[in-house]
Amino acid sequence: MHFEPYPFEKLTALLEGITPNSAYSPIALTIGEPQFETPAFIQKSLAKHSEELxxxxxxxxxxxxxxxxxxxxxxxxxxxxxxxxxxxxxxxxxxxxxxxxxxxxxxxxxxxxxxxxxxxxxxxxxxxxxxxxxxxxxxxxxxxxxxxxxxxxxxxxxxxxxxxxxxxxxxxxxxxxxxxxxxxxxxxxxxxxxxxxxxxxxxxxxxxxxxxxxxxxxxxxxxxxxxxxxxxxxxxxxxxxxxxxxxxxxxxxxxxxxxxxxxxxxxxxxxxxxxxxADEYHVAKAREVYAENFKAAQEILGIETSDATFYVWLKVPNALEFTQRLYRDYNVKVLPGEFLAREDARGENPGIGYIRIALVEETVRTIQALERLKEALS
The missing domain is CATH 3.40.640.10 (Type I PLP-dependent aspartate aminotransferase-like (Major domain))
Incomplete structure (x- = not known):
């Protein structure tokens, strides 16, 4: 039974040996993991019921x-x-x-x-x-x-x-x-x-x-x-x-x-x-942050705002090369689209020529990353 390496393993291999520009703080826009605090009421409930372990x-x-x-x-x-x-x-x-x-x-x-x-x-x-x-x-x-x-x-x-x-x-x-x-x-x-x-x-x-x-x-x-x-x-x-x-x-x-x-x-x-x-309020508050992130992406990168998710599927000339250059020159990690797709029966990989950007950081940090992306694209 053979399983393909995960996209993040492929990304690690792609960036191996590259020293990122230390003038910039590292920002990873690769994984679909919200980088916000889990709401306090959820954390308190977890602690309250810990004796049930x-x-x-x-x-x-x-x-x-x-x-x-x-x-x-x-x-x-x-x-x-x-x-x-x-x-x-x-x-x-x-x-x-x-x-x-x-x-x-x-x-x-x-x-x-x-x-x-x-x-x-x-x-x-x-x-x-x-x-x-x-x-x-x-x-x-x-x-x-x-x-x-x-x-x-x-x-x-x-x-x-x-x-x-x-x-x-x-x-x-x-x-x-x-x-x-x-x-x-x-x-x-x-x-x-x-x-x-x-x-x-x-x-x-x-x-x-x-x-x-x-x-x-x-x-x-x-x-x-x-x-x-x-x-x-x-x-x-x-x-x-x-x-x-x-x-x-x-x-x-x-x-x-x-x-x-x-x-x-x-x-x-x-x-x-x-x-x-059971709670919708905290979900609505998170959506506000993602909406601000998409607004920033629209203004900085000139892209259309997505209807859902926190991803930008961005078309670039050479995704592998761009991913390496973005990391080397701007200390930002993104994920090449071809790592998320496979060749179909006709030999077509629909991920080639794209990068996935996960807008999962707070807006200030997201703006910093997007501005570096814009500079790299230009």
Whole structure:
């Protein structure tokens, strides 16, 4: 079983031997990790419940946490989930890796499709599942939205979308998501949308695949699942709190499978996460910072503001060379787009010629980095 090095490992190799300009303080705009303090009320809850470390947690999660997650879904998307339609998880990386292995286990020759560029765990799960992969390329030509090739997708067992998208920051409308739901029903494949960036939007709220399922009349969420996480929403990736929700008939078996995986969340983390999922004020305050960062990017780099996520997918002449030069001359790290994508069946890598910039710092520091980027681009 062979796994590709992670993008950050490739970046380390690319920059090896380069001495950055010490006249500038180092700034890394590479990882999608909010660089803000986790809200105080979350930290206080974690400390308050630390004595519960003496107890084993349930794999299924405490009822108060699952209730809080379903409350978030209802409050945010207007979707009321039944108890069997949501499974809490130890973050979403766990689910994205082991759910495909569970779901594809009994498929004789499994076929999996996912957006390209992508979060690398999709590829890892495909390798572990021995699945044939279909890349859904996101390019400037298709507006960074996956083109539906029905003949190709008809043979799929599992399709993973990621909207709002990492790294291109593109979004799908309710109607566009609805088209994917109808396709999943028509060809009987499982459709997942990774919605971890759903709460980082600049203006209009971003729709969920669950909403789209109801929109096209699929009220039982047949073949439809979404994944979401507290990491970006609450600036708390260390809480490892996420969920998978939708088709209860699929989740019933998966919930049992997870009892063997051993990924139960410690009780103090569950208590803090439940509070975070129930609160919207701190999320709105974080969105204000990201909006300021995008405003700065628009003014400094002359780019359009993204509808969601905290990423800028910036076109540059030679991404590898530019990344090295930016680090050497300006002490700023970014991630080449080709590290986040793969060549498809036609030999095309849609990440070539782009860099991903994560606007996850406080605005003053973000402005410093963007001004250095502008100078490097000129």
């Amino acid at each position: 003496r107890r084993y947690p349930k794999t299924a999660g405490e009822s108060y946490l699952n209730d809080s997650m379903r409350g978030f879904v209802e409050r945010r998307f207007g979707v009321k989930l039944k108890a069997n339609e949501l499974v809490s998880s130890f973050g979403t990386r766990e689910v994205l890796f082991n759910f495909p292995q569970y779901y594809l286990f009994d498929k004789k020759e499994p076929v999996m499709a996912y957006t390209n560029p992508f979060y690398q765990i999709y590829e890892g799960s495909a390798i572990a599942s021995r699945a044939k992969v279909i890349h859904l390329n996101l390019s400037e030509q298709n507006g960074f939205k996956p083109v539906i090739d029905e003949a190709e997708l008809a043979g799929c067992d599992l399709v993973i979308l990621n909207f709002p998208n990492n790294p291109t920051a593109s979004v799908l409308s309710l109607e566009e998501l609805g088209d994917w739901v109808k396709l999943a029903l028509k060809h009987d494949f499982c459709l997942i949308n990774d919605e971890c960036y759903s709460e980082i939007y600049t203006d209009q709220k971003i729709p969920s695949l669950l909403e789209a399922s109801l929109y096209v009349g699929n009220s039982s969420f047949k073949n439809v699942l979404v994944i979401n996480s507290i990491s970006k929403r609450s600036s708390a990736p260390g809480l490892r709190s996420g969920f998978i929700a939708g088709d209860g008939s699929i989740l019933k078996g998966y919930a049992q499978y997870r009892t063997y995986v051993g990924c139960a969340s410690p009780l103090p983390l569950q208590a803090a996460a439940a509070m975070a999922w």
